[in-house]
Amino acid sequence: MPTMIPAAGRAMAVFEVFAREQRELSNSEMARQLSLPETSTSDLLHTLHSLGYLMRTTRTRRFYPTGRLAELTRQIAENDPLTTAAQEAVDQLVERTNESAFFGLLEPTAVKVVAMQQSRQPLRYIIDVGSRAALHASALGKGLLALLPEDEARAALEKSQRRQVTPHTIVDVDRLMADIAKGRQRGWHEAREEGAEGVDGLAVTGWLAGQPAGISLAGPADRMRKHRDAYLEALREVRNGLLGEG
Structure with a gap:
């Protein structure tokens, strides 16, 4: 029987939050949106940033998605x-x-x-x-x-x-x-x-x-x-x- 992987669900939820908010978000703001502790949210955002799915602004240090997910979606849609x-x-x-x-x-x-x-x-x-x-x-x-x-x-x-x-x-x-x-x-x-x-x-x-x-x-x-x-x-x-x- 397949089981849900919570970490995968949280990663997708991050992008759903960005789609809804349509703005840069800090770690604490994202934590509130996801109802997660800030430490867990920090690890999640750091992982997505390291993989190239999120960028971080130089001055405010807020997060926002890069175009990588959109490009992958485009490639998937083509096939x-x-x-x-x-x-x-x-x-x-x-x-x-x-x-x-x-x-x-x-x-x-x-x-x-x-x-x-x-x-x-x-x-x-x-x-x-x-x-x-x-x-x-x-x-x-x-x-x-x-x-x-x-x-x-x-x-x-x-x-x-x-x-x-x-x-x-x-x-x-x-x-x-x-x-x-x-x-x-x-x-x-x-x-x-x-x-x-x-x-x-x-x-x-x-x-x-x-x-x-x-x-x-x-x-x-x-x-x-x-x-x-x-x-x-x-x-x-x-x-x-x-x-x-x-």
Whole structure:
């Protein structure tokens, strides 16, 4: 039976305190935050300082994290299996459709784009990795909300900023819930010029590592509508190879 290592927990708690306080801290201040004796806190901070995770200011002798932890986190994220799988999915979609493809995860009031591959066609739609897409104005957003219980989906929409991005954007929560229900029933979701003028999106969603996730294609409205059936077939096949169906 695995056991908790108190020292490891205290080390992580140090960084949680810095994240919350967002300022340099003395040994005594950190001890109060951690509810630890100053002697124990001094040993803990000295260890992290010696390992390069903390710096100490010359004048005040207060502590603050260096960039080492952030750099390690970045390196870990670059090889995250979820990110790798997401990138493989969008690469497959572009290979099959030559439309820009996106992989998104649900956040409380938006969709976070974690992988994308752009179309090779001159006229294409692009969103950068790390960008947030609106829940109410994107096929991905509506598809991810469809995975939630109805009350949770409605609450997420009510908390989000439902800007009227284009004349086609739906901002009324009841209309959005009806659109989401329609997409859930047919197994795919769309946004018809709702997030950008002249751009349509198609999305299918499911579960990846216990998280609501989805893949989407977006491009010029006329092209998306002309090839919708073929694009939906590609989305379903890639989704079924990666995600549990929503």
